[in-house]
Amino acid sequence: MFGCASAAIFMQFEARGVSFSVNFCSHCGSAELCWTVPPGDNRPRHVCSACKTVFYANPKIVAGCIPQWNDTVLLCKRAIEPRHGYWTLPAGFMEKAETTIEAAVRETLEEANARVEVVDLYTVFNIPHTSQVYMMFRAKLTDLDFSPGAESLECGLYREDQIPWGELAFPTILHTLKFYFEDRKRGDFPLRSGDIVGDRNRAIFALRRRAVIP
Amino acid sequence: MFGCASAAIFMQFEARGVSFSVNFCSHCGSAELCWTVPPGDNRPRHVCSACKTVFYANPKIVAGCIPQWNDTVLLCKRAIEPRHGYWTLPAGFMEKAETTIEAAVRETLEEANARVEVVDLYTVFNIPHTSQVYMMFRAKLTDLDFSPGAESLECGLYREDQIPWGELAFPTILHTLKFYFEDRKRGDFPLRSGDIVGDRNRAIFALRRRAVIP
Structure with a gap:
């Protein structure tokens, strides 16, 4: 007992x-x-x-894409909370019976009516304070026939210098895009992993937070 | 309504x-x-x-380690169901407020009382029919002071030719070990990802299963 x-x-x-x-x-x-x-x-x-x-309660996976077209990426303006009106890469909660790639492709279709071919897994970011793990995939848009889905106000293609850096929805999206444009200059995209530590207003990126072992 | x-x-x-x-x-x-x-x-x-x-119900992350010592890896014989008596790498369900690495290190401590230094993420395997995502990390044992934890009957160090290949607990463990020993011959450990498709008795590894988009 x-x-x-x-x-x-x-x-x-x-x-x-x-x-x-x-x-x-x-x-x-x-x-x-x-x-x-x-x-x-x-x-x-x-x-x-x-x-x-x-x-039991366990962390959730958020899967998404970095949909690329030439020197631009596809961003969506959120039509839902949290962070209504802020910009994001298409991403969302993985569903049961899916693979991570299928979840990323589905979210891209739902949020931007966009079709992609996934290249590879690019970022794995832990967010322990929200019990989420973000997994973002590099992907190529297969055509330009995209439009805002039900959860987006608008979507469009942005070059690095056009990204609304100050209006991104989440630190995971900010750091994914920063790594992406850095790595693209070198033409090499190693897996980027790390931890987002802190609360929503003061989130810090760390390659690995100090381990908290009970 | x-x-x-x-x-x-x-x-x-x-x-x-x-x-x-x-x-x-x-x-x-x-x-x-x-x-x-x-x-x-x-x-x-x-x-x-x-x-x-x-x-909402979502997939769960199983995080674990491939704890290495010279040319051997640490395996545990399961003391719990499912797959009681079969061999596994230390791994288990990620808990809330953890990072994936912390989960992998904790499971290694719980199942084998073993301390490791994580090297990097090595495998990401989707198991859509059980709604799990396995994330296994390469790790180095820091000492040989290990012993079976509460969920293990025994644990020990195994070279490739000593691995009980026919008595491994899960297809994810089999394929992680196969990739690991293959890659070790070349001295290069790229991220290995894929999908385990089918049921527990007839599981097939695929780099990417045929996408199931509704």
């Missing part, structure tokens, strides 16, 4: 930027949810006191 | 190999769960008919 820190724990879950409180066990319907270390585990989880179901 | 395909939908969720049915909304406690396309979305989700909360 494991103890319960509090009879009524209101857990905040976030999905697609919308957070909601978790008040009931989704298996048996009990309101007796605990935040406790389950038997045989080494860290606290949400556990139902009534039926003992353990609820 | 969105329709409900069935008044009583029993959803199977799997966490840590344990599956349980989801019968109640974890937000409001209602049993009126639907499998339906939420407004503004393009694919079916689990949605509560009473409070309209949408429940």
Whole structure:
């Protein structure tokens, strides 16, 4: 038997930027949810006191593309929160039963109605404070027949000197584009990986943050 | 308003190999769960008919290491299901608030009480039928003071010709080790990525499976 820190724990879950409180066990319907270390585990989880179901929460993958056309890349202006009105590369949450490339291609189609041929994986950025891992792929636009999807206000092709550097939606997008244009000058695109550390307003890029091992 | 395909939908969720049915909304406690396309979305989700909360499910990252010592790698014999008694590289589900490297290092410590220095990301394998993405890192053991953790029966160092090739736990581990020993002969370790397609008994490695875009 494991103890319960509090009879009524209101857990905040976030999905697609919308957070909601978790008040009931989704298996048996009990309101007796605990935040406790389950038997045989080494860290606290949400556990139902009534039926003992353990609820695991894990990081999510955000997959996207750097859709290239000559010396430009395709950017989208966000029509949704978070960061409505700011610019991004097409990217979004990977869905079940997909591969990372399929997710990146699908997001590019959904957000910009654009078709791409993926070249290779280019960036892997961890964002531990939001429990996300960004995986961005270099890709070539197969044609110029693109247009804003439901989640975009507009989209267009931007050279390095035309990128709205001060109006990018997320630090991951900023650092992906910075690496991309740097590497393009050299004609070599090694895998770029790193950690985005800090909160949304003061995010710092680090090749590897100081490891936090419990 | 969105329709409900069935008044009583029993959803199977799997966490840590344990599956349980989801019968109640974890937000409001209602049993009126639907499998339906939420407004503004393009694919079916689990949605509560009473409070309209949408429940998203996404792939999970499995992070691990290829812990190297001279011409050997550290393998663990699994003490847990699935694949109890079969051999694996230390790897497991990434936790929230971690980076992928931290997850890989933690799993190596938990499963083999082994300390490593991570070299770089080496494999990214998608397993769409289990909605997992494996990310395995090359790493160097810092000492030989390792021992089986709670989830391992034993662990030890294996040269290529000593690897129990027929008793490996997962196709991802098999293909990671095959690539690793191939690449070590050439002294060059490019990022290896691909898809594991099929079920657990007949898994095929493909550089990229035929894209399944709806």
